[in-house]
Amino acid sequence: MTRPLVLGLTGSIGMGKSTVAAMFEGLGVPVFDADREVRRMQGPGGALLQAIEAAFPGTTGAHGVDRPALGARVFGNAAALARLEAIVHPAVRAAREAFLLEHAGAPLVVFDIPLLFEKGGVDEVDKVLVVSAGPEVQRARVLARENMTPERFAEILALQLPDEEKRARADYLIDTGRPLAETESEVRALVEKLKSA
Incomplete structure (x- = not known):
């Protein structure tokens, strides 16, 4: 059975990953957005609410997960974060597999995964695209x-593989520190290249 080429899209916080993902979607490439899927599953009536409430009482309600309350419980607490990830990651993996089945006839799909290298998702993609910009632009x-806050930014960066390591491990790299039109033309050229491959 043929399946699409799976391009993993990643990049550190503030590097323009969401903007680039939207460019792929604008070109008709199906994009699986891991963060968007998590928000859906944690939203009102979401599939993960019951398990999250059981593990972290008082962090969910009629509007879904109370993100600030849940964040306060897990941020900086490795054991609590691991407990939350054990709930979320298998559900996201199942959703990603369903997405791949749904788009089995497409030549190319994108998995937009923020922590692609950090959480081992790199084994589930064929090629990796890293989006990057200079540290001043990112900041x-x-x-x-x-x-x-600068402190929160520093804490988030500490959880992510350094940008230079991501760049070194990328199959493709797009610099998002330039004008949007240049980034768009790079994305378009990459889509054409990957579809023809």
Whole structure:
């Protein structure tokens, strides 16, 4: 049975991964967004609410997971984070497999996975695209986010593989520190290359 070429899309926080994923979608490439899937499963009536509430009482309600409350329970607590990941990761993997079946006839699909290298997802993709920008650009983008502090940014970076290591392990690299039109033309060229391969 033939299946699509699976391109893993990753990059550190603030590197423009969501923007690049949207460019792939705009070109008609099916994109599995791991973060979006988690938000759906943790939203109102989501499939993970019961298990999360059992493990972390008081962190869910009518609107789904109370993200700040859950974050406060797991951030900086390795055992609690591992407990949460044991609930979330198998569900995301199953959703990704269903997505792949749904798009089995496509020549190319993208798995948008923020922690592709850190959590071992690299074994589930054929090629890896890393999006990257200079550290000043990254810092400015991240600190412009609501409720972001320099301390929180530093904590998030500490959990992620350094950008230079991601770049070294990439099959393809797109610099998102340039004008959007340049990034878009790079994405378009990569889509054409991968589809023709």
